[in-house]
Amino acid sequence: MSQDELRICQAAKANFISLLTEEDAVYEQDILRNLGSATPWISYFSFKIQHGTAHEQAFVLERACRQLPRSYKLWKASADHTSGAGIAEQNAPDMGNVFEVPHATAHINFHAADIRSSTSSPTFNPAQPHLGLIPPFANSAAGNTAAKIWRRYMQIRPEDAEDFIGLLTHLQRYSEAVHVYLAILNNPRFVSKYGKGAYELWSEMVDLLVEHATRFVESEIDAERLIRTGLARFPDQRGKLWCGLAAYWVRKGSLDHARDIFEEGITTVMTVRDFALIFDSYVQFEESVIDSLMESTEHHHADADFELDLRIMHFDQLMDRRPFLLNDLHLRQNPNNVAEWEKRAILWGDNAAEVIRTYTDAIVAIQPRKAYGAFHQLWTNYAKFYEKGGDLQTARVIMEKAVKVPFKSVAELADMWIEWAEMELRNDNFNDAVRVMAKAVQAPKRSTVDYFDENLSPQQRVHKSWKLWSFYVDLVESVSSLDETKKVYERIFELRIATPQTVVNYASLLEEHKYFEESFKIYERGLDLFSYPVAFELWNLYLGKAVDRRISIERLRDLFEQAIEGCPAKFAKVIYLMYGNLEEERGLARHAMRIYERATRAVADEDRADMFNFYITKSASNFGLPSTRPIYEKAISTLPDTEARDMCLKFADMEKRLGEIDRARAIYGHASQFCDPRTNPDFWSKWEAFEVQHGNEDTFKEMLRIKRSVQAQYNTDVNFIASQAIARGHAQEIPGVEGIDDAMAMLERQAKAPAGFVAAKHHGVVNQNLSTTTQNSANPDVLDIDDIDD
Known part of the structure; x- marks a missing residue:
């Protein structure tokens, strides 16, 4: 102990004895009996308030806070006493001589020697509400003193840690700054008073490590371990952290280790953004190394020349590897990405060994059920690689393995079988192709397998793939006999997987070989399988071919009757027209008329008017114009108003051609109920022209009367x-x-409004020509009889 410290202790002891009285003995003994309780101290302090001086009160509180530093009551009493008594500044020098200011909770002990180092410096009591004065005081002290004060102050105010870090950085105490960073980063309750997030603080720490890398000793700060911890903690910022770690080793002068860090980074990151950031930094690093070596070669250093060549070669390899590294990244993101494996195989070009290894790695890595893309295409390209090399046997082995893969869907497995068969066809092995497809469609005689049952494997359901059977039947039709082809078609019907196209193809095949009756039977089998609207297309083909074959009229009539039975209205028109045409050519005209009449009732509403017009035309051509009258009458009574109006005009025109003027006028009168003069002026113009040509004054007036009546009705x-x-x-x-x-x-x-009344446009205005205006507005078509007489 130094002389100064001994002198301070002796002075403190003397002051301690001088402040005790005989009355204090009871309280002192009570304190000794209950060392861990604050109650005796509170009682002691209350006694001093009544019988002691302010200095004695402060003396008790100081001792109490020192013995029980975690007691809130004692610290609160001390703060209230010192602020209320106003003795903080008056007694601070004396108290500093007697005691160290105790604050074990915050570990802030201002030694008397430190405080007296400047006579102008205040003595701080952390129990006082003046803690804000401590940081400026510590900063002014500088050096180790400032760091010690801040370190103790931080345990009371941890939210000021960022300011402490700034001080440590300014003092070039970088290791301590890193430790403070770690303390606040590992504290989940720490909240930055500057609004910084965890990554922002971590990034600042990394920047500090990188910028002052040469100042850190590995035994004190393991920078690499710290930054790697950040890689796991902030996976979305790995690119920047990898670059920071590499930059750290560059600053340390360990270039080889920096390259290892760059390599590890670009081969482990999971995003394109991080990859681009690391790769660009890697390239810049290599370029800077090459530039420095080029400067060294100017001084003719042989070692530098060799190192330069080595670095240039490494740089070229790095640039060549970029597409591979990027491909690796995509495969790390999704190893089931078929397209990326295909790209990798293409990147190797003519390097057969690497191409084969890529395909084998892909087959091992990809899970068929999770494959993203056409997995069967990968197998196909693998086999084609050997096929192009002339090794057909190995290609067959690959195909044989491929058809056993549990693909996601039956369609993929079917495509795999088809690719195998096509490979055999490319090599002119037709029998082998048929054999492959026969094996693909192999199934029990009666299969109850549901094609869409996902609980079954694709291999169990592939025999019901229409795509597979379609290719098979085309193959057999091309290279085998008709009987073999018929067996395949019959098998398709047995498995109940035939489509309308199957029916048409089978029937056309039989027709080409002159098996017309069998062809017709195939159409009938197809009609049993399919209903409308598919059945309409089959009937259309079947009836057309049957009519062209000129089979008996009775059989054709039966077929047409079967076709129109249950036929939806929207498909009926075509079949009825074919039926009627058949009767006109090979039957009786009156039969054709009956068919057309049935058609007017069976077709859809939008086709009914056309059907009536066709019916009228046929009746007129076969039996003359008078025979169309009942057809016109039925059409007018059946069709909606707009179409009935047009039908009336045609009817009236026909009667006019026959010279039946009165009948035509009556038809015009009947049609007038559908025609408002304001919306259908064409009708009234035609009737007016008719009356002018064929009528007289009375009929013309009657026409005008009807026109007014119709207009009033619509009004x-x-x-x-x-x-x-x-x-x-x-x-x-x-x-x-x-x-x-x-x-x-x-x-x-x-x-x-009453007759003769015209509403004024404005109140108080009377129309000067009331009678004339009223007359014209009430009946714009009125005629002056005198003008007619003239």
């Missing part, structure tokens, strides 16, 4: 009024009327 029709109001609302802007509802109200007022 009082609610639906018509609404539609007109909407139309006018869109067509033009009516002054004083806003919206559709107002337009409809105006029309209703006009309809209910």
